[in-house]
Amino acid sequence: MAVKHNTEYENSHLYRVRHSAAHVMAEAVLELFPQGKVAIGPAIADGFYYDFDLPRALTPEDLEVIEQNMKKIIKAGHPFEKKVISAAEAKKIFADQPFKLELIEGLELGGTDEDGNPVDEKPEISLYRQNTFVDLCRGPHVATTSEINPDAVKLLNVSGAYWRGDEKRPMLQRIYGTAWEKAEELQEYLWKQEEARKRDHRKLGKELDLFSINDEVGQGLILWHPKGAKIRMLIERFWINEHEKNGYDFVYTPHIGKSQLWETSGHLGFYNENMYAPIDIEGTKYYIKPMNCPFHLYIYKSNIRSYRDLPIRYAENGTVYRYERSGVLHGLTRVRGFTQDDAHHFCRPDQMPDEIDFVVEFSINMLKAFGFRDFQAYLSTKPEKSVGDPAQWLAAEQALEESLKRHNLPYEIDQGGGAFYGPKIDFKVNDAIGREWQLTTVQFDFNEPERFDISFIGEDGQPQRPYMIHRALLGSLERFFGVLIEHYGGAFPAWLAPIQAELIPIADRHIDYANKVARELRLEGLRVHVDVRSDRMNAKIRDAQNEKIPYMLIIGDKEMESNAVSLRKRSGEDLGAIPVVDFIALARSEVDSKV
RNA sequence: GCCAACAUAGCUCAGAUGGUAGAGCAGGCGUUUCGUAAACGUCAGGUCAGGAGUUCGAUCCUCCUUGUUGGCUCCA
Structure with a gap:
């Protein structure tokens, strides 16, 4: 899995401080567990982590001891010394560190770095030493541990993490920590965490009597209480009005469909692991829908479409069910049954750029209405394995990118990050305390029009294939509600307040x-x-x-x-x-x- | 699903080296009728998540199950 890099951050002093703090932490951990095996320990968004294979599970008390050890090491002012060595030397040094050996082999082959990103040229192998701890590391680090502010470092929690993120590999213990330049910045970070806890939609959902999740009903299934339902209704009402004003037609579709439908759509092939087991009805298998699109396609197909009819926009707040592993469920933001504010656009190739512009603008206006002001766009382009004409891909990607430019939206490109069936734009919004949430998604689909063989009659009287775009603006009503609760800290603006x-x-x-x-x-x-x-x-x-x-x-x-x-x-x-x-x-x- | 921690009244939480549990708030009933963030009294509420084991005896120890939390992975 490719990880996006933020070069500005990676070149910062703070990044080096955090990365260095990770090394110091590893030293402190090895002091406690001399036989411990170390994996990797990078700087991350607000701090750092390091993964270990240790003889026993860490306790909160261990974290305190480790943190004290770290402060001792930091205060001693040990220099970080870099040394470039050969792979053979490295293997000797890390002979009893199996994870490091694996990394060295990876570096030798010039394969991938510690994030799993492909590395082009064969990188040099370097060591960084501070005091007793030597790590295989590309760096960079601060000059000495005294550049780390001992009053601005804190270990946060321990959790399990698979080696290289692969569930087939060993489970390691990951210690998360945070580090800042100044003690006040650490305090501010901790304050922000506290603020986030206060705004937690699960907590507010209970306190304000908005929704609940009941064991006996099932995990990841939401019960909307009267006040939550009122807010949802207000959201939907607004949503419907806006869609009506913007040329959408509304459709309603069933919750289940025959297996043949999902064969045709391809979901049984590429989406199977997210779908629930089929229901047998008089010997025919039916599946609960994980997506709404196949139904919308049949509505499109129910009639002959002329080029004059396009664009066609079908909208539906469609409830879908997807299998999610129990461990990933989280309040309203990660559930098993949810309602997408879905729509599918069908347009002629020549209408496509305008259609994109339309969706981008419509999305932004929708999000702004709910008090979101800051957006980040992510453009995901063609992956290696994909369906559809490369020329169409390129045209779609360009239309997406140009639209983002025209609307002055800051965006990042995730090269090769698109689905196999088409490129997409995702919008993330920043909430009131600066956290990012993924809501809107706009996806091209070169797969389903083909599979369902949909067409329109062109000016020349010949059938042509339309472009198809999937889009959800709020994402899902459940997640959106969760994000809204946190964004407003439960203090909904008057237009959304269940009691005004x-x-x-x-x-x-x-x-x-x-x-x-x-x-x-x-x-x-x-x-x-x-x-x-x-x-x-x-x-x-x-x-x-x-x-x-x-x-x-x-x-x-x-x-x-x-x-x-x-x-x-x-x-x-x-x-x-x-x-x-x-x-x-x-x-x-x-x-x-x-x- | 995996690693770890946790699960006590509607909510927030106490509790005992193993002898079947308490507080505040909420709720019921009285009294009070009040000027910008908590009136007073009184009553009722729990198979201590579920199951099995150890024990004379388990809410407490052990195991299993379920769920929750923080991560891994994934995503609307």
Whole structure:
């Protein structure tokens, strides 16, 4: 698996610090386990890791000891010394380190580096030594361990990792750590982790009563509670409106299809390991759908299409089921049953560039509506093994790339990273605390039009093959919901909040008036709830605040007299008493502007 | 699926070298009717994830199963 490289980061001092910290950690681990075998230990996005084969499982207490050892080594200021040697020498030095021997052999052959990326020229073999630890390593490192700030290094956790990421190879223990230039940066990183924990959609999902996953129902299957379902409905409603405005036709398709369908589509061949076992119906096998496209293709095929009909855009929030290994399931973001906001475009080759532009723009507008401002695009091109005419591939790749350029989107190219059936663009969004999430995907398909033999009648009266594009903008409603929860930290903007206003009568004598106001607000299309409990106002405010309800309307004697409500926003802002009509105007404008 | 850790009331968590468990919040019932982040009292809630073993006795020890968490791998 090819790993993308970020050269700017790799040339930074921080990268060297982290890589060096990994070596120091390895030394500290070997101090504890002299017989331990070391694998690889690179710098990664926020820190570093090192993989070990050790006689026993590490405990959190071990991590503390290792961390203390590291600090001792760091403070001693050992220099990192590089030495270039021959493969034979290297093999002698690492005679009792089987993983290193394997790496050396790889280097000898000029095959792959430690990430598994192919290496063109035969690289030189170098060692780096600090104090007692010698590692086979390309470098670079800092000059001495004292360049690592002992107050800005922290070991985070231990986990299992396969040697070279291959599940058929031994399982090693991986220790993750983080390292920064300054202690404050470490604190900030840890704060951000803490913030991420607070925003965790699984935690908020429970606290805000949005969704649950039940053992008896099944892993990776989502139960949408009323409030979560309300938000989903609002998302879908908006989505449908936008699609309607943009020339999509809506379709609905079944959840299962005969095995023949999946033979034709090719899924039984190339997607089999993600599909569930078939159901036998009167001797015929049916499969639960892992994708919606074959059904959409048959809708296309149900009639003769003229070049004048194109482009055709079929949209469906289609629920699919895919087998995922139990260990990878995660809240809403990795599940076994999910609803894709799917669509398939069929267009003439000459329409293709415009169609791409259209999808790119539409995607961005959709994501922006949900408060995402920063995007990263990834363009994946033709892999070695692929179907379809290379000229078509090239045209599609160029159209994709040109569209990204036209829209001023920062993008990276993943050479050869496309599916075998076509190139694609993925969009990742950055959420409120800067994390990346993959949502949108736009994929060309040169495979299925062929397999289903779809066509349109051209100007010349001859059948031609249309281009087909799969796209999901939000990705799946489940994942998107999870990302949204984390993006907003559960404080949904008014247009998405399941309850927009909590009415808080101060005493029981205010309940009738509160109900009257509530009816008025509901007639205006606002989602409101009256807190009729006998708690004190303060308690009601606190609860509404914890529920992250955008508006709290306090109702007491003063408000009753003047047909008003006292508005408190969840930000804590107290706007005092305002006429009910003023609140309606304010709420509506905030809902409409989606803030 | 694999490695590791974890699983106690609706939620968040305590607990004992093995003698069948508690708190806060939530919930029920009373009392209170209050002006911008928690009124007071009272009651009810648990086969300590499920199963097997060791033991006079298991929620605690051992094994298995299921699930969760962090990773590996994969991806909407």
